[in-house]
Amino acid sequence: MFDLCVVGAGLIGSAASKYASRGSSVCLIGPDEPTKEERLTSSPRDIYGAHYDEGRIYRQSTSDPVWAKLAQKAIPRYSEIERESGVDFATEVGCLSVGSRGGNYITALKEVVQKDGIQAETLSGTEVCSKFPFLSIPNMDEAVFESHFAGYISPRRLIKAQITIAKKNGCQHIQEAVRSVSRVLHDDSNKCEVVMEVVTDSGRKVLAKKVLLCTGAFTAFRKLLGTEVSPDTKLFGLSVTKLEISEEDAVKIKAMPSILYFGEGGADWTKDYPPDPRAPVVFYMLPPIRYPDGKYYIKLGHDPVPRMFHTGPQMKQWFVQGPDPRLIRQMANMITSVVKGVKVLSYHGDSCVVDVAPSNRPYIDRVHNQLGVAIAGNGYAAKSSDEIGRLAVELLMKDQWDIDIPQNLFHVQLKSGCGNPTSRL
The missing domain is CATH 3.50.50.60 (FAD/NAD(P)-binding domain)
Structure with missing residues (x-):
């Protein structure tokens, strides 16, 4: 017992x-x-x-103050967990949250940063490209950059x-x-x-x-x-694309932070993602991470039209078969739109499911x-x-x-x- x-x-x-x-x-x-x-x-x-997987973004800020508070409690304990277990899992490369200047996303994010006293700097799109010259970020966008207690973890x-x-x-x-x-x-x-x-x-x-x-x-x-009886949640399938680059290119852009984007996108970005041109451009992107197969991948995740699941077999099919190959290609094109100067060796898709409460x-x-x-x-x-x-x-x-x-x-x-x-x- x-x-x-x-x-x-x-x-x-x-x-x-x-x-x-x-x-x-x-x-x-x-x-x-x-x-x-x-x-x-x-x-x-x-x-x-x-x-x-090997990459999930972590940062202390979010546009939702409740999720921000949970993150602020959890993240400072990462080093303690690593010491006690002997297992390293967190890489502090920083996190760049980008959105349309004056838009709801970036405005709410800045409010949380200020209210909670989070160590972060606000950058224009031009300043982002100056700080990270291998990134293409629209000049008129605005970003919040957290360099401390931010980066990615290996789940x-x-x-x-x-x-x-x-x-x-x-x-x-x-x-x-x-x-x-x-x-x-x-x-x-x-x-x-x-x-x-x-x-x-x-x-x-x-x-x-x-x-x-x-x-x-x-x-x-x-x-x-x-x-x-079941929990009142909606189950959405999200698509992921992992784009393989060489170790040499991974070293060249090793300063790349984790990225969250919610805006209108850049004039020089691919036009086939999202498929609906009226929809905002939303994605998260991880810097190059070495996976268990020894290869380096840049990962982009989101789904412009996420599918909803109602049964277990539907979810199994999603995990087994994965996203639409056309969407995988479109997401790979988005990675190369944002990250400049890397050679694509291969790319493939993966599946994710999130359970969303009201x-x-x-x-x-x-x-x-x-x-x-x-x-x-x-x-x-x-x-x-x-x-x-x-x-x-x-x-x-x-x-x-x-x-x-x-x-x-x-x-x-x-x-x-x-x-x-x-x-x-």
Whole structure:
């Protein structure tokens, strides 16, 4: 019998298991990264994740003050996690947030920077190109550049670091997918009590006093919250293109920061992305990162018309088949529009799914006193996962909320199988 079972071994679940294992008996359950064979349509595997990657942007500012606060709590702890685990995962290359001067995005971002006292400088498009001569940024755009506590993390290595610490604390890690979670009566030494039963795909049963679901976009497709109940989220598929460059070119542009863009684009940028010329140009871009295959890739992500998923098989198909090849090519052209002077060796696409709550904030809450959730990353959670996991554990295990953000902003909304809102179980 464990004090807590954390279901989902991704970024949030691994963080939660680390914090909980400091004072409780903990079991973390979640499958390992899929093999090449498990990414085939014929594979029985149907649980995937967006964290099988080497690049996620981190920075302390965002245009949303709540997400900014979560990031400001999590990011300063990166160095501590690296020291305790012996696993490096963060690269501080800075982050450049660019948008139309006077536009809503850049205005809101500057307000958060000023209010929260974030160390950052405001640059014109011309100043950006002077600072980073290999970038093509429109002169009339404006940018916020954070050089401190900003850059990119390897989600794979951050998860490895968190689980390494959790295991040092005695956490047990079961590398399986969970089929169901339910309340059951448990009779132990003539003492009958209600506990949580977690059943894996292999039929293994784990008993715990409490369960925390960190199951992301797949929460609705297993029996985790009760019969015909799912979180009120929308599931969107986002496309990614990874463009291969040589190690020589990677060294030439090694000063490149992570980039977020929301504006009208440059006059010399490709005209085929986004496909709808009336839509704003929105993307995130990572500097050259060396991947496990030994090659360097610049990654661009977003989707001008993201598709929505309603079933598990739809999501599996997306992870297995990937984005439209035409969109992959268009996104590769956007990379070479922004980053000048690099030779394209190859490019390929990848898939991502984000679970978006109506509030655009994560769900960090209790469904009942034995079941908690830390889900709905909304596409922003990677950099803040350490704080989200910590808050969820404090709330579920200690009934505490110790951050200066109202807890009601993170209340979970559930819906019935027919889509109607429902109260907590």
